[in-house]
Amino acid sequence: MIRLVRVELLKLRTTRLWVVLLGIAVLIPALIVVAVLATPGRDPQSHALHELSTVADVRQLLAVGGLAATLALVLGATMSTTEYRYGTAGVTYLATPRRQRVVTSKMVAAAPVGVVYGWIGGCVPLLVALLWFAIRSRTVPLDGSITTQILQMGLQALFAAVMGVAVGAILRNQVAAIVGLLVWVTAVEPIVSALIPVTAKWFPFSGAAGAFSDQTSRHLFGRPTAAVLMAVYVILAWAVAVWLERRRDV
Secondary structure, three states: OOHHHHHHHHHHHHOOHHHHHHHHHHHHHHHHHHHHHOOOOOOOOOOOHHHHOOHHHHHHHHHHHHHHHHHHHHHHHHHHHHHHHOOOOOHHHHHHOOHHHHHHHHHHHHHHHHHHHHHHHHHHHHHHHHHHHHHOOOOOOOOHHHHEEEHHHHHHHHHHHHHHHHHHHOOOOOHHHHHHHHHHHHHHHHHHHHHOOHHHHHOHHHHHHHHHOOOOOOOOOOOOHHHHHHHHHHHHHHHHHHHHHHOOOO
């Protein structure tokens, strides 16, 4: 299994997509942070996010790095679908006939990649803010919760990357997998959750959010339950992907 995971990481390293997505994960949050910090509030006397006067402000600013999880989701989907897009799935399964091992190795390989994306997504807004205020000879309020939030963003991106691999293996078509996942995450879950709040905690991505945040919501499960839900969705997605792979031709 270790050898298969190394092979999957090698496949990923030899493509440019992960670099492009990582660049987007760095550039867009950085630009958003600069825009927020450079735009003063309407009332100079009122509390404004651009001043970062509290740790809560910093935590709110770090949230823009959540884009990295979405990009990790896309990258995970391509790790599975690229095999079918370029016709290498047959060679892969000839080398490793046990298809469940291939699916598992892809999901395991996606996990550390997702963590790195999440950590970078969380660190970029913080580094930009620190540099911004350092130039102005000011400090940014920090405490241990900032580190915790960045670690949680890594976990969130890990979950996204692993789920992306499983969904990609289920759908096989790269466009369908990427577009379907993006529509689901950015439109279906938010809209349905807004219309029927009780459903939010049962969705895979919005429901798992309870495991990535210290803030409690009456519409989400607490951290332990949300973590269990997250594990259930990963196992279920893996099982469906393996079941379908065993029954379909390459």
